[in-house]
Amino acid sequence: MENSNYNWSQVQEYRQEVKHICSVLGWSLVALVLLTQIAGILFGLIGYLLSYYKVMGVGAELYKILNSGWFSTAGAHLLAYALVLPVIFAVMEHVPEVVPEKKRMRPGKFFMFFILIMGAGYILNIVGNILNIIVAAVTNRSTYNMNPVNNLFESLNPVVILYVSVLGPVIEEYIFRWKLLNRLRPLGEKAAILFSALMFGLMHGNLSQILYATAIGVVLGYVSVKTGRLKYNCILHIMVNSYSTLLLLMMSRKTITISYLLAVRAVPVVTLGMIIASIVIFCVNVKKTRLLPGNWPEGIEYRDFSSAMYLNPGTVVFIVLNLLLAGYYLLLA
Numbered sequence: 001m002e003n004s005n006y007n008w009s010q011v012q013e014y015r016q017e018v019k020h021i022c023s024v025l026g027w028s029l030v031a032l033v034l035l036t037q038i039a040g041i042l043f044g045l046i047g048y049l050l051s052y053y054k055v056m057g058v059g060a061e062l063y064k065i066l067n068s069g070w071f072s073t074a075g076a077h078l079l080a081y082a083l084v085l086p087v088i089f090a091v092m093e094h095v096p097e098v099v100p101e102k103k104r105m106r107p108g109k110f111f112m113f114f115i116l117i118m119g120a121g122y123i124l125n126i127v128g129n130i131l132n133i134i135v136a137a138v139t140n141r142s143t144y145n146m147n148p149v150n151n152l153f154e155s156l157n158p159v160v161i162l163y164v165s166v167l168g169p170v171i172e173e174y175i176f177r178w179k180l181l182n183r184l185r186p187l188g189e190k191a192a193i194l195f196s197a198l199m200f201g202l203m204h205g206n207l208s209q210i211l212y213a214t215a216i217g218v219v220l221g222y223v224s225v226k227t228g229r230l231k232y233n234c235i236l237h238i239m240v241n242s243y244s245t246l247l248l249l250m251m252s253r254k255t256i257t258i259s260y261l262l263a264v265r266a267v268p269v270v271t272l273g274m275i276i277a278s279i280v281i282f283c284v285n286v287k288k289t290r291l292l293p294g295n296w297p298e299g300i301e302y303r304d305f306s307s308a309m310y311l312n313p314g315t316v317v318f319i320v321l322n323l324l325l326a327g328y329y330l331l332l333a
Contacts, residue, residue, distance in 0.1 A: 011304050014297055018187065018305045019312040021095050022195065025180060026314025028091040029199055032084060032175075033321055039080035043071075069155045074163035081171055089179060098185040100228030110232065112281055113223055117240055119278020120215040122271055128208035135330055146329050147208045156249060165245045169237035176200045176217065177224040177233045185225070187309070188294030188302055193221035195309055199318065205325040216240065225291075
């Protein structure tokens with residue numbers, strides 16, 4: 001009986017440690033959401049004041065920048081990240097970072113993960129779109145406003161393309177698969193992958209993206225824990241976003257050519273092929289997948305502390321905040 005009480009006490013002590021770790025990380029992500037939103041509001045306010053007071057000279061040039069298409073769609077996001085990320089990383093420093101062992105990945109396996117990411121993303125994107133359609137039918141609203149990314153792609157200027165295809169993926173991978181995930185490694189590979197993937201999905205703040213970004217985050221998290229190299233994650237993420245951007249550029253063409261028609265007809269075939277291939281890859285490899293445990297005290301397993309990762313102040317606030325944002329886009333935007 002004494003041994004049983006001791007084990008229970010040890011579990012509770014470790015759960016408190018896990019709660020502290022994940023709460024700090026959760027609060028850092030809350031700060032990321034709020035501070036980037038505040039930065040966007042400030043940029044808009046500065047632009048309004050410059051216009052209202054008809055500032056000349058440097059102020060007039062600044063007004064042109066703040067109200068330009070490239071800044072409002074992409075530049076504002078990049079500037080907000082530049083201002084906010086140092087603060088976020090300073091908060092994260094309260095949790096020790098584990099530097100992983102670096103391993104190489106064979107080209108064949110890299111391509112396999114690309115197909116897996118694309119297929120999983122497509123499947124969950126379809127599910128998200130179906131849910132959006134159902135909500136739209138019930139509420140008599142358009143599905144267009146339910147995904148804020150649609151506004152981003154209204155102006156496919158070079159800065160937006162660069163942000164969506166390259167800079168955005170690199171920034172997101174550095175935040176979620178490096179700074180965040182490396183601090184979760186002591187909790188085990190499974191815990192690190194699932195927590196970072198869910199936070200990554202929720203960060204997108206709308207139903208469609210939450211679902212497929214979480215699925216993509218699971219695969220990218222697995223790549224991160226097994227290779228310890230950020231470059232693989234960045235390249236995979238860039239490839240995924242670039243593929244989507246390329247499709248949008250192709251579909252937005254005003255002139256219709258034979259090559260355009262062939263490409264349009266090929267897209268559904270390629271999409272279906274990726275979905276089928278990803279399902280096959282998953283079924284063949286899922287039983288062979290081995291996730292290493294963390295630096296847990298003896299006798300403690302993942303199930304003993306998994307709920308503590310999410311039921312803590314920082315993480316709960318982050319989850320609620322992004323679910324409210326998703327609800328806004330789903331029902332009010």
